[in-house]
Amino acid sequence: MTAKYADSTTQTMTKTAFLADLRQRLNVLPESEAIAAMAYYDEYLSEAGPENEAAAVAELGSPAQVAAGILGDHVYADTTGEGKTTKKGLSALWMVVIGVLALANPLGLVLIMLIFSLLLTALSVIFSLFIAAITAFVGGIAYIGIGFVTLFSHFTTGLATIGVGLALTAFGAALAIVLAWLTKHAVNGAARGGSQLLRRFKNRKGTH
Secondary structure (H helix, E strand, O other), X not given: OOHHHOOHHHHOOXXXXXXXXXXXXXXXXXXXXXXXXXXXXXXXXXXXXXXXHHHHHHHHOOHHHHHHHHHHHHHHHHHHOOXXXXXXXXHHHHHHHHHHHHHOOHHHHHHHHHHHHHHHHHHHHHHHHHHHHHHHHHHHHHHHHHHHHHHOOOHHHHHHHHHHXXXXXXXXXXXXXXXXXXXXXHHHHHHHHHHHHHHOOOOOOOOO
């Protein structure tokens, strides 16, 4: 991030004010990550010295921009690692929203709205299919019960009914598993897309 992209408020912002603002914006991160990020930027500004403090702060960009980059990295890591889950994806999406809103970037807001619209459409379809899966599973159990009762009067019909019930139950269960997998990847994919927006503001000098 170069000085020409810095927010006008960073031109006169002191190191103390910059770090205080940044710390507040990183409250959504795990404590250890927030502390590590703060230690890095504290050290970076300290190394610049009092005479270069204003220029160093301006070069970093606004606290909102720096925080956006840090949040973007965290979201990206959470949605690409082996331990990614739907819960993590939803938490990551919330961080993306916080980061974009803090930036008040019109293009970013439009893209976030587009990502959420696509996600909601996908989740609506998945939810409808999930209802179908539950219906198939419950219907299958009902057929199995009816089949067992029918065995005593019409053995062949009862056996066929049990077979249909087993097929419906298996179909419903398999569909539910697939939909759970799709939901996790849809949520994590949306969060990962949002993280790319935030990471554009990452300070080129930093590693956090």
